Every structure is written in C-alpha cells, then in structure tokens.
Amino acid sequence: MNDRIAQALTKLFDRHRIVFWYDAKEELRDDFEALSLPDIEKLELSNNEYGVKYKLLREQPERKFLVYREGPQPADLDNWLLDVQLAHGEFRTDQVAIWLSELELGLEFTDVVQAHAEFFQAIKRKDALKKLLKADDTAGQIRLKMLAVCTVTEPRMDAVVENLLQELADGRDEKIKLVGRCSLYGFLWEQMTRCYGYKSDEPGIRDFAIELFKSCYAMGTDGQVKLTGDALVFLKRWKDSRQFEVGFETLSGECAEVLGIEQDLAKRDFRELIELDYFRLIDQKIISDLVRAVVARTASSGDVAIWVRQRRQGHWYREYRHLYEAIDYAAQFTHALGEAKLTMDSLAEGVQRYSSFWYQLDQLYRKFTYHVRKSGQASLMGSLTDQIENLYSNNYLLKLGDRFQTFVDAASKWDASPVRKQSVFFEHWVRPFLRKDNKVCVIISDAMRYEIGDELLSLIRQEDRYSAELEPVLSMLPSYTQLGMASLLPNKALAIADNETGTVLVDGQSSQGTVNRTKILQAALGGRGEAVTAEDFMQLDRDGSRDLLKANDVVYIYHNRIDHTGDKIQSEGQAFEAAEETLADIVRLVKKLTAANASNILVTSDHGFIYQNRAIDESDFSGVDAEGDQILFRNRRFVLGKGLAEASSLHKFTPDQLGLAGEVEVQIPKSINRLRLKGSGSRFVHGGASLQEVVIPVLKINKKRQSDVTAVEVDILRGASSVITSGQLAVTMYQAGPVTDKIQPRLLRAGIYTGAGDLISDSHDLTFDLSSDNPRERELQVRFVLTRKADEVNGQEVILRLEEKHAGTSHYKEYKSLRYLMRRSFTSDFDF
Numbered sequence: 001m002n003d004r005i006a007q008a009l010t011k012l013f014d015r016h017r018i019v020f021w022y023d024a025k026e027e028l029r030d031d032f033e034a035l036s037l038p039d040i041e042k043l044e045l046s047n048n049e050y051g052v053k054y055k056l057l058r059e060q061p062e063r064k065f066l067v068y069r070e071g072p073q074p075a076d077l078d079n080w081l082l083d084v085q086l087a088h089g090e091f092r093t094d095q096v097a098i099w100l101s102e103l104e105l106g107l108e109f110t111d112v113v114q115a116h117a118e119f120f121q122a123i124k125r126k127d128a129l130k131k132l133l134k135a136d137d138t139a140g141q142i143r144l145k146m147l148a149v150c151t152v153t154e155p156r157m158d159a160v161v162e163n164l165l166q167e168l169a170d171g172r173d174e175k176i177k178l179v180g181r182c183s184l185y186g187f188l189w190e191q192m193t194r195c196y197g198y199k200s201d202e203p204g205i206r207d208f209a210i211e212l213f214k215s216c217y218a219m220g221t222d223g224q225v226k227l228t229g230d231a232l233v234f235l236k237r238w239k240d241s242r243q244f245e246v247g248f249e250t251l252s253g254e255c256a257e258v259l260g261i262e263q264d265l266a267k268r269d270f271r272e273l274i275e276l277d278y279f280r281l282i283d284q285k286i287i288s289d290l291v292r293a294v295v296a297r298t299a300s301s302g303d304v305a306i307w308v309r310q311r312r313q314g315h316w317y318r319e320y321r322h323l324y325e326a327i328d329y330a331a332q333f334t335h336a337l338g339e340a341k342l343t344m345d346s347l348a349e350g351v352q353r354y355s356s357f358w359y360q361l362d363q364l365y366r367k368f369t370y371h372v373r374k375s376g377q378a379s380l381m382g383s384l385t386d387q388i389e390n391l392y393s394n395n396y397l398l399k400l401g402d403r404f405q406t407f408v409d410a411a412s413k414w415d416a417s418p419v420r421k422q423s424v425f426f427e428h429w430v431r432p433f434l435r436k437d438n439k440v441c442v443i444i445s446d447a448m449r450y451e452i453g454d455e456l457l458s459l460i461r462q463e464d465r466y467s468a469e470l471e472p473v474l475s476m477l478p479s480y481t482q483l484g485m486a487s488l489l490p491n492k493a494l495a496i497a498d499n500e501t502g503t504v505l506v507d508g509q510s511s512q513g514t515v516n517r518t519k520i521l522q523a524a525l526g527g528r529g530e531a532v533t534a535e536d537f538m539q540l541d542r543d544g545s546r547d548l549l550k551a552n553d554v555v556y557i558y559h560n561r562i563d564h565t566g567d568k569i570q571s572e573g574q575a576f577e578a579a580e581e582t583l584a585d586i587v588r589l590v591k592k593l594t595a596a597n598a599s600n601i602l603v604t605s606d607h608g609f610i611y612q613n614r615a616i617d618e619s620d621f622s623g624v625d626a627e628g629d630q631i632l633f634r635n636r637r638f639v640l641g642k643g644l645a646e647a648s649s650l651h652k653f654t655p656d657q658l659g660l661a662g663e664v665e666v667q668i669p670k671s672i673n674r675l676r677l678k679g680s681g682s683r684f685v686h687g688g689a690s691l692q693e694v695v696i697p698v699l700k701i702n703k704k705r706q707s708d709v710t711a712v713e714v715d716i717l718r719g720a721s722s723v724i725t726s727g728q729l730a731v732t733m734y735q736a737g738p739v740t741d742k743i744q745p746r747l748l749r750a751g752i753y754t755g756a757g758d759l760i761s762d763s764h765d766l767t768f769d770l771s772s773d774n775p776r777e778r779e780l781q782v783r784f785v786l787t788r789k790a791d792e793v794n795g796q797e798v799i800l801r802l803e804e805k806h807a808g809t810s811h812y813k814e815y816k817s818l819r820y821l822m823r824r825s826f827t828s829d830f831d832f
Contacts, residue, residue, distance in 0.1 A: 005031055008101040009066065009091055013040060016089030018056060018065050020081070024072040028093060032068045045069040049080035056084060066091075103130050105142075112139050116146060119182040125149050143187045150178045157195045158234055160188075162244050164205050169247035176205055195788070197228035213255040213278055220276045221268070229727050229785045233762040235278065239315050240765070248315075252279055274307055275783075277314035286311065287320060290327045291384050294334065301335035302777070304328055312767065326371035326381060330388050333364040337391055342400050347407035351416040354691040355450060355472035358400065362692055363451035365392045369613045370576040389614045397610070401671035401690050408689045409651055409670075414658045416474045422696065423476060423487040423494060423659060425604065426524075429698060430490075433600050434525075434553060440600045441555045441593050443534070444488060445582055446481060446563035447686065449608030452579050453697025456603065459587055460701055461741030464709040466590075468701045475607050477658050478638035478666050479686050479693040481563060484606025486511035489556075490524035495662035496640060496655070502633040505662075514558065521554060528552050534559035534589060545596035559585060566609060566684030575611050575684045594703045603699040609686040610637075610672055610693060616682045621674050626650060626667050636674045637687030639667040649673065651689070711746040712739050714768050716800060716818045717779075723821045724798070727786050729761070731800060735768045735778040745769035748802045748815055752784050755797060760790040766802075790822060798822050 005028075012019050023029065035042065043052055043065055056065055067081070076082055091101075096113050099120045100106070105113070113120060120126050132145040132155055141155075148155035151163040152175070167175050179188055192198040198208050215227035216235045239248050256262070256279045265273070265281055270289035273282050290307065293299035299307075308328045311317055317324065340358060344350040368388055372381050415421065420428055433440040448456075450472055460468040476487045476494070486494055486504035489511060497503040503512050509523075510516050514531040521529025530552045537557050540548065548555060565571045565578035586603060593601055626634070629643025644652050644665045653666045668688045669675055686693045713736035729752065739745055746768045752761035761784040770778045790798075797819050803812040 004098065004102075005093070006035060006037065008098055009035075009037060009040075011101060011104060012089045012091055013037070013064055017063075018067065018084060018088035019091050020073075020085045020088070021066060021068045021091040021093070022073040023068065023070050023093070026070050029070055035066075037066065040064045040066055042066050042068065045081075053081055053084060099126065102126065103133060105133070109139065109142065112142055116143075116182050116184060119146055119150075119184075140187075143184065144191070146182065147179065147184055147188060147191075150182060150184065151175045157191050158237065161192070161208075161234065162238055162241065165209060165238070165251060166244050166247040168205050168209060169250040195228075196231040196234065197226065198231070199226075209251050210255050210258055213252065214259055217259070217261070217276070217278055220278075221264075221272065228788070230787045232785050233787050236762045239278070245315075249280070255279075256281055271307075274310050277311075277316060280316050280319070283311070283314065283316045283320050287323050287327065288380065291381065294327055294331050295383050295387055297334065299331065301331040304331035306777075309770070313765065320375075322371040322375035323377060323381070326368050326375060327384070329364050329368035329371065330384050333361065333368060333388060334391065336361055336364060337396055340396075342396070342403060344403060344407065347404070347411050348416040348419060350404045350407060350691060351419045351472060351474060351695055354695050355419075358691070359451040359454060359695070361392070361396050362449070363455065365396075366451065366576050366579060366611075370580060373573075373577065385613075389612070393612055393614070397612070397672055397690075397692075404691055405651075405671045405689070412657065414474075414477050414653065419472055419474050421474050421476070421659065422484065423491065425473070425488045425698070426490040429602055429604075429700070430554060438600055439549060439553050439555075439598065440602060441549070441557065441598045442488070443557045443559060443586060443589055443593075443601065443603045444485065445586060445603065445605055446558070446560040447566060447607060447609050448562060448579075448582060448586075448603075448605040448697065449692055450695040450697045452562075452582065453603070453605070453699060456583055456586055456697075457699055458741050459583055460590065460699070462709070462744065463587070463591075464707050465704045466594075466701060467704060467708070468699050471698045471700075473604070473696050473698050475605075475694045475696045476660075477653060477689055477694065478635070478640075478668060479607035479688065480635065480638065481606050482512065484696075485517070485558075488604065488606065489517060489520045491520075493661040495660055496664040496666075498632070498662060498664060500632050502640060517556060517558075521556060525553055529554040529556070531556040531558065533557070534585065538589070538592065542595065545592060549593075549596050549598055557589065559589065561585060562609070563686075566611065567681070569681040572611075572681035572684040573613070575609070576613075590701060599703055601701040603697070603701065605696045607686050608693045608696055609684055610688075610690055611684045613683065616674065621676055621682075626675065628665075628667075632664065634675065634677060635687045636677050636680060636682060636685045637668060637693070639675065640664050641667070709742055709744055712737060712743050712768055714746055714748060714802065714816070716802065716816060718818060722819070723823050724786070724790075725823055727790075727824070729784045729786070729800075729820070731782050731784065733766065733768070733780040733782055733802075734775075735770050735780070738771045738773055738778070739769050740771070746804070748804055749812060750782060750784075750800070750802050752786065752790075752820075753799050753801050754789075754793050755799070758789060759787075760793065760798065761786050786824075790824065793822050794824055796822055 009019065041063060045052060045067060052067065073079065096110055099113050100109060128149045129145055132148065145155040147160050151160050153159040153163045164176055167173065179185060189203040192208060198211060200207055211226060212231055212235055215225045216232050217223065218225045219232055238244055261279050261281050265285040270286045273286055276282050290304065294304060305328055308324045311324055340361065344353055365388065372385055375381065430440055430442065453470060457468050457470045460466050476483045482502050482504045483496065486506050489506050491506045493507055495505045497505055503510055505511065506520050509520055511520060514533060517531035518529070521531060530548065532555065534557055537545065561582045562575060562578045566575035590601055626639035627645045628641045631639060631641040633640035642663060642665060644667045646652060650667045650669055655662050655664060658666060672690055674682050674685055715734045715736060717732040717734050737743060748766045748768065749763060750766055751759050751763040753759055764782055766780065766782065772778055799817050799819055801817045802815040804815040805812055
C-alpha cells in the first residue's frame with residue numbers, strides 16, 4: 001500500500017507544490033508517518049491552520065509540502081486553508097481516486113471510472129488503457145479505449161466490431177462478456193447506433209450481424225434498409241480483411257440461412273446480382289444460371305466475359321475460379337466455332353489456316369476441359385460439358401479431320417510448303433546461329449502441340465525483357481515420338497528401323513535416348529553438342545549449367561510431361577493438367593537457361609495429339625484392321641509394316657512419299673479414327689495426319705538487355721458535375737488501351753479522401769486487364785459509398801484517389817486523382 005501511495009503522491013507533486021491529504025477513515029496514519037518523499041516536507045494539521053498557512057505561503061513559498069489531516073475535510077466555512085487547497089492538489093485515498101491518479105486523469109473523470117469499476121480491478125487492463133490515453137481525451141474516447149482493451153484491438157469502432165464478430169464466428173463469448181462485466185454494454189450499443197444506425201430492443205452481436213447482412217443485401221436488391229451507408233462500408237472492409245475473412249465467411253453462411261437468402265435468390269435474375277458478394281450462395285446462383293444461359297445461347301460471349309471479369313473482384317471468386325473460367329471458355333469456344341469456316345483448298349492452306357485461327361478452338365476446348373476437371377463439379381457442369389464435347393467432336397474435330405483428310409489422300413508427297421517440314425529443323429533454325437558463331441539451346445517438349453506453343457508464346461512475352469516469335473512446322477508422318485525426335489536432329493537421311501521397335505535411324509545411327517542423340521549432335525558439331533533431359537538440367541547448379549553451355553555450341557533439352565501422361569491408359573485423362581504444368585516447366589527452363597547466359601533459345605515439339613475428354617464412340621474406330629505381308633509396329637493411329645494391304649478407311653504411304661529412307665511402309669486411319677489396340681488409351685492419341693497431330697510449334701526466344709514491359713494506363717473520366725451532393729458517387733474509369741503481352745494489367749486501389757488524407761468512402765481494389773480493342777468495352781463503372789465522416793468536410797474539396805502498390809511492399813503511392821466539391825445537406829452527427 002505504501003508504495004502505491006508514494007507513487008500516486010509523486011505524480012501529484014509533478015503538477016502541484018502543495019498536496020492536501022484527508023485521512024477520512026483515520027486508518028492511514030502509519031502510512032503517512034512511514035512515508036518518505038525526497039525534497040517534500042510533511043506537515044500535520046491539528047488546530048494549527050494559521051501557522052501552517054503562514055509557513056506554506058510566506059516562510060517557504062518555493063518548497064513542496066504534503067499537508068496531512070487525520071479525519072475528514074472540514075466544511076468549507078470552517079476550512080481556513082480552503083483557498084490554498086483549491087489552488088493546489090488533493091490526494092484522495094479511496095480506490096477510484098487512486099485509479100485516477102495512476103492513470104493521470106483529472107477528478108472530472110471520477111464518474112467514468114466509478115461507472116466501470118470492474119474494468120480497473122485488473123492491473124493488466126489498467127496498464128493497457130494507460131498506454132492508449134492522451135491528455136485531451138474526452139469521456140467518450142476513454143470509454144472507446146476501454147472497449148478496445150476488452151476486445152484486444154485498436155480504439156476504433158470498426159476494429160472493436162470486427163473482433164466481436166470474429167469471436168461470435170469462433171463460437172466464443174469471453175470478450176463480449178467482459179464488455180458486459182465492465183458495464184460497457186450501454187456505451188457499445190450507443191456507438192453501434194451512432195456509427196451504423198443499429199437499433200434493437202434486445203441488442204446483441206448476433207442480432208447486429210444478421211441486421212448487417214440483411215441491410216447490405218437489401219441495399220443491392222432494393223429491399224428494406226435499416227442500417228446506414230457506413231454499415232455497407234464496414235461490411236466491405238470486414239469482408240476483404242485477410243485477418244477476419246474466415247469469420248466473415250462463417251457468419252455469412254449462418255446469416256444466409258436465417259435470412260432465407262437461397263429462397264430469395266431463386267426469384268431473382270442473376271444479372272442484378274453481379275455486383276453483390278455478401279453470400280456464397282450468390283456465386284452459386286450466378287454460376288448455375290450462367291451455365292444455363294451459355295447452353296441455351298441466351299448470353300453472348302462478350303457479356304459472359306464481362307460478367308466473369310466483374311465476379312473476379314468478388315470475395316468468393318478464388319473458391320469458384322475454375323467454374324467461372326470454364327464458363328467463360330465455353331462461351332468463347334461456342335462463339336469461335338460459329339465464326340470458323342472449316343474449308344480449305346489444299347493441304348498447305350489447311351495447315352496455314354489451322355495455325356492462323358482454327359488452333360484456337362483446340363486451345364479453348366483444352367482450357368474449358370481443364371477448368372471443369374479442376375472445379376470438381378462434373379454434375380453442375382454436366383449439360384455444358386455435354387454440349388461442348390458434342391460441338392468439339394462432331395462439329396469441329398470430325399468435320400475438320402474429314403476435310404483435311406481429302407487433301408492428305410490426294411497428296412503425292414507429305415508436304416505443306418511454304419510451311420517448313422520438321423526434318424529441316426536443324427538446318428533452318430539451328431544452323432544460322434552457328435554460322436554467326438552463336439550458341440543455341442533447343443528445348444523439345446514431347447507432344448506440345450501448336451496451340452500449347454501459342455499459349456507459351458504469350459507467357460514468355462509477358463516476362464520482362466523476353467521476346468518470342470512463333471512459327472508453325474509440319475511434323476513428320478507418322479506423328480510419333482521416335483520419328484519426331486529423330487527429325488529434329490542434324491540429319492541427311494531418316495529411316496524407320498526394319499524391326500518391331502519403331503526406332504528411327506539418323507544417317508544409320510539409332511536416335512533412341514539421350515546418349516545416342518548426343519552422339520549424333522557431336523558427330524555434326526565436332527564434339528560440341530549435347531543432349532540432356534529437362535530433369536537432369538534443372539538439377540544442375542548455376543556453375544553446372546554454365547559449364548554445360550560453355551562446353552557446347554548446341555544443347556538439346558528433352559522435356560516429357562504431356563506424352564508421358566497421355567500415353568498411359570491410367571493417366572490419359574490428365575493430359576490437359578499435364579499441358580498446364582508443361583507451360584510452367586518450360587518458362588522455368590527458359591529462365592534457368594538465360595541465367596546460365598544462354599541468349600538464343602528454340603522451343604519445339606516432336607508431334608501434337610488429339611484428345612477428347614469423353615469416352616470414344618464405336619464410330620470413332622476404324623472399321624478394318626491393318627493387314628499386310630509383315631506388320632512391324634502397331635499403334636492407335638498408325639501401323640508400320642511391309643506389303644501393307646490397301647483399305648478404304650486407312651491411307652497408305654510409301655517411305656519415299658514421307659521423305660524417309662528404307663523400306664518400311666506406313667498406314668494411318670483416316671480423319672480422327674483410331675485402330676483397336678488392347679491395353680492402350682483411346683482418348684489421347686497421336687501418330688496420324690490430323691492437323692492437331694501434325695502442326696507443331698517452333699518458338700524463337702531472346703532475352704533483351706532493357707525492360708520492355710509496361711502497365712496499361714488508366715484515366716478517371718470526369719462526369720457532368722464535379723460536385724458530390726448525395727451519399728454515393730458513381731465514377732467511370734477508362735483503361736487507355738487493350739492489355740497485351742507487353743502492356744500488362746494494372747492493379748489499383750480507389751477511394752475518396754479528405755485533404756488531410758482521411759478515407760471517407762469505401763475502398764475498391766480494381767484490376768484493369770481488359771483486352772478489347774473497343775474503347776467502350778474498356779470502361780469500368782465504380783460506385784463509392786460515403787461514410788459519416790464525409791459530413792465533417794461539407795463545403796470542402798475532397799479527392800478521388802487511385803493508388804498503386806510499391807512493388808514488393810504493402811505501401812501505396814498515388815497514381816492519379818481527381819478533385820470534387822462536397823456539398824451535401826448537413827446532418828447532425830456529432831463526435832463523442
């Protein structure tokens with residue numbers, strides 16, 4: 001006790017020269033007598049008031065005195081020292097006075113401390129409050145800080161409410177009970193009314209949560225609104241908070257059930273819900289309606305793209321990303337197929353048209369199928385999947401295959417000039433680098449068909465300082481791994497081995513495996529060539545990869561994920577997942593090569609493939625089996641042999657027609673048909689002459705010295721008025737040009753601020769990633785909801801600010817801004 005008295009007195013003497021102490025209960029004399037304070041003289045009052053007064057004011061007017069009286073303070077009329085006491089300080093020894101003293105609060109806060117005595121019983125709470133207190137705090141601000149201590153957060157109402165809602169979501173009640181024990185309930189609900197318009201006969205956190213979701217949903221659907229615009233701003237902030245998003249999701253689900261949101265959504269058109277994301281059910285409603293709209297073709301591809309882009313800003317997008325993406329790709333596929341004219345006048349024109357446009361249909365089908373598989377929602381997507389599968393197989397793959405086959409049948413030689421043939425790859429693409437004494441690295445990804453190469457082109461170009469070009473190449477026939485890999489090596493003559501292995505000889509040398517391929521490269525390059533697998537290369541450290549490039553003029557790196565996955569019956573269904581992983585693999589390979597000082601990189605493939613996600617129909621199998629004098633090798637899409645018999649559903653090539661040496665003949669089933677083969681998959685196939693199998697990519701990649709990537713420019717379009725007169729402001733943002741590989745999306749945060757930098761509206765995270773050439777389609781409407789704080793700057797200028805994150809930090813810098821005049825009808829919302 002003595003220590004606490006000494007501490008309290010020391011603080012009082014920091015502010016006063018004379019301190020009076022009335023020991024009303026006559027129980028602290030021992031403490032007074034034991035007390036020793038440096039440079040402070042103790043005096044006791046005992047019918048000696050006049051002499052004490054003379055000493056205090058005349059004899060020692062500079063000295064500090066503690067004046068003690070055993071007993072209560074005399075009545076004012078009997079108190080000879082009242083004037084001195086009023087001019088100086090008083091030490092009170094009741095509990096409230098001690099707490100006030102410890103907190104360095106004046107006596108005017110006695111009522112506050114007395115009303116919430118339970119709060120001050122805990123030293124930890126008292127110490128926490130003391131750290132938050134400021135000299136000019138009002139009673140209301142002190143109570144808010146007490147709420148903050150009880151809820152373990154910052155002294156802001158939104159932070160207090162966020163923490164109480166999180167506790168509710170966690171199924172706990174310690175914090176809200178403590179608020180009650182500390183008699184802060186009344187203050188809490190007062191503030192909830194003041195800040196958010198929440199009123200209830202039986203206020204409670206769960207009741208507030210239900211009203212919050214109800215009112216904010218009503219604001220977006222013309223329902224009955226009980227809370228203020230600040231409640232909507234709060235909900236948006238809470239929903240987007242990393243710290244509290246799990247709590248938001250829990251309570252959102254519970255409140256959706258209480259409010260009957262599912263039943264309400266059933267009556268609504270999904271278009272009126274596009275900007276709402278308070279309930280998971282909203283996304284489920286939009287997705288199921290979008291699926292129906294795309295199947296029924298009542299929504300255009302452009303509209304679907306806009307809706308999906310708007311949903312990307314929503315809270316639940318990450319959870320439903322694959323479904324939204326699948327729907328978008330399905331709409332794009334249907335539109336592209338409607339635009340496609342699947343006609344050609346020659347084999348060469350077919351290859352050129354495929355590499356200019358038709359390949360996109362395979363790409364869109366692949367992306368659709370991949371996202372449906374990743375979503376795990378086969379039933380939900382069932383009708384759309386059936387439609388896309390039917391369109392892809394019957395209206396595209398089969399039609400295109402049949403038409404192209406007529407030119408394959410008519411061709412005397414396997415050739416599509418001016419499109420180059422795979423067998424000249426080394427002479428046409430590799431040799432020019434060597435003539436200029438430049439090194440070159442070649443990445444060969446097994447079964448990376450042309451459309452995957454096109455996506456890789458875009459990914460490489462998006463990387464800063466990387467440029468890339470893409471050309472189509474006609475693969476060798478049959479389009480299988482051994483022949484494709486052999487024809488990419490330096491060669492004068494290619495021959496299929498006269499045995500049952502399917503091996504291909506390059507100038508008489510087996511081309512099977514990296515050891516043999518290294519021998520072929522070294523023979524052509526005077527020992528300065530090497531073949532390695534992608535796995536082995538990726539395991540090399542920086543010095544190891546640099547040494548490999550120093551020791552060789554040409555390095556061939558073999559990557560095998562798509563073919564490895566698709567060629568097995570157990571895993572062929574994952575071919576498109578393998579394609580996605582392949583793209584990431586190759587970007588990593590390219591970066592590792594440039595880090596090892598490679599500046600010239602080529603990426604190509606041995607062959608393409610056909611993949612249909614659904615089970616293959618009986619009609620997709622060739623009606624006859626291959627027959628002949630000698631069948632050497634049999635596959636789903638080709639047969640190798642000698643003296644092969646002609647058949648109407650198969651097309652036979654001599655080695656000479658295919659540009660091959662030797663005597664092994666080739667037979668392929670026409671169009672996209674398969675041969676029957678036990679124990680092998682039939683959905684992922686290659687070896688035949690369809691455009692998907694024989695058009696392969698060659699990418700030429702270089703790394704530049706200077707940065708060549710910029711972010712797209714964004715402008716704020718000023719409307720007819722620069723005056724804000726209501727509680728909301730609608731603004732149009734304009735993306736100055738389309739996003740391309742080198743002009744990349746820009747991410748901005750938008751809000752309305754006072755001149756002092758205080759946010760007075762909700763905040764929006766905006767993604768500008770529009771690729772349309774139509775300027776009208778690059779406009780983005782944003783609606784800002786103003787908070788109560790906006791009333792404090794009525795008649796003043798406010799700033800609509802777009803901010804951008806400093807790369808790699810959580811800090812923002814201003815990107816652009818526009819000034820408005822705030823002129824709203826005044827509302828009587830006073831602070832504490």
